Amino acid sequence: MNLSEIESVATKIINSLPLGVSLVAVAKTKTAAEIEAAISGGVKIIGHNYLQEAEQMYCLIGQKVQWHMIGHLQRNKVKKAVLLFDMIETIDSLALAELVNKECTKINKLMPILLEINSGREANKSGIFPEKAIELARSLSDLAYLRLQGLMTIGPISADPESARPYFQATKAIFDELSQAKIPQIEMRYLSMGMSNNYHIAIEEGANIVRIGTKLFGVRD
Numbered sequence: 614m615n616l617s618e619i620e621s622v623a624t625k626i627i628n629s630l631p632l633g634v635s636l637v638a639v640a641k642t643k644t645a646a647e648i649e650a651a652i653s654g655g656v657k658i659i660g661h662n663y664l665q666e667a668e669q670m671y672c673l674i675g676q677k678v679q680w681h682m683i684g685h686l687q688r689n690k691v692k693k694a695v696l697l698f699d700m701i702e703t704i705d706s707l708a709l710a711e712l713v714n715k716e717c718t719k720i721n722k723l724m725p726i727l728l729e730i731n732s733g734r735e736a737n738k739s740g741i742f743p744e745k746a747i748e749l750a751r752s753l754s755d756l757a758y759l760r761l762q763g764l765m766t767i768g769p770i771s772a773d774p775e776s777a778r779p780y781f782q783a784t785k786a787i788f789d790e791l792s793q794a795k796i797p798q799i800e801m802r803y804l805s806m807g808m809s810n811n812y813h814i815a816i817e818e819g820a821n822i823v824r825i826g827t828k829l830f831g832v833r834d
């Protein structure tokens with residue numbers, strides 16, 4: 614898509630979302646000009662999967678938008694990631710949480726995080742299995758520089774949007790359970806679910822963050 618198309622599609626998507634649902638514009642492989650076009654169209658949050666690419670874009674675009682880490686965070690990238698990102702959506706182990714907490718302590722930055730749920734229990738995917746989520750939430754609640762604010766899931770990839778529904782429902786059920794668990798320091802506010810082909814379903818199942826790349830920027834190379 615050309616830049617003016619990106620801008621108008623961004624506005625159209627944002628205007629179509631129900632009140633209270635935020636758009637994360639997923640910018641992997643996209644240029645600064647393309648990201649700027651989306652921002653002109655009203656985008657307020659950029660999602661990135663890769664730290665190095667995100668850093669390049671952050672240098673050009675800066676803090677006029679928020680930056681969410683939505684890809685698997687490698688341990689050796691944590692130090693840089695905490696400088697850049699406003700939220701890390703992909704915490705899936707206590708070890709990773711402790712490392713993020715340690716680096717945030719050094720720079721005195723409170724980091725909002727989401728737990729990534731491997732809702733399809735897929736062996737090759739990152740994220741914590743559903744039955745382990747509550748235990749992880751409890752065990753990281755005493756990490757002083759982390760603020761657990763919700764859950765994120767991708768779910769098994771399928772061309773049929775409806776096939777994602779059970780995985781979104783399962784993630785919402787954990788979200789509700791955590792909301793009622795009264796764990797200190799956690800405040801369940803965000804449920805990040807749904808991508809270009811299934812975000813409508815995700816919103817029906819309670820998502821209030823949707824992560825959209827292809828529909829906004831066009832097909833990736």
Ligand SMILES: *Cc1c(COP(=O)(O)O)cnc(C)c1O
Pocket residue numbers: 639641662683684767807808809810824825826827828
């Ligand atoms: C790429 C990606 C998206 C966006 O996918 P599209 O199908 O292009 O909308 C959303 N979430 C994550 C974690 C991604 O890696």
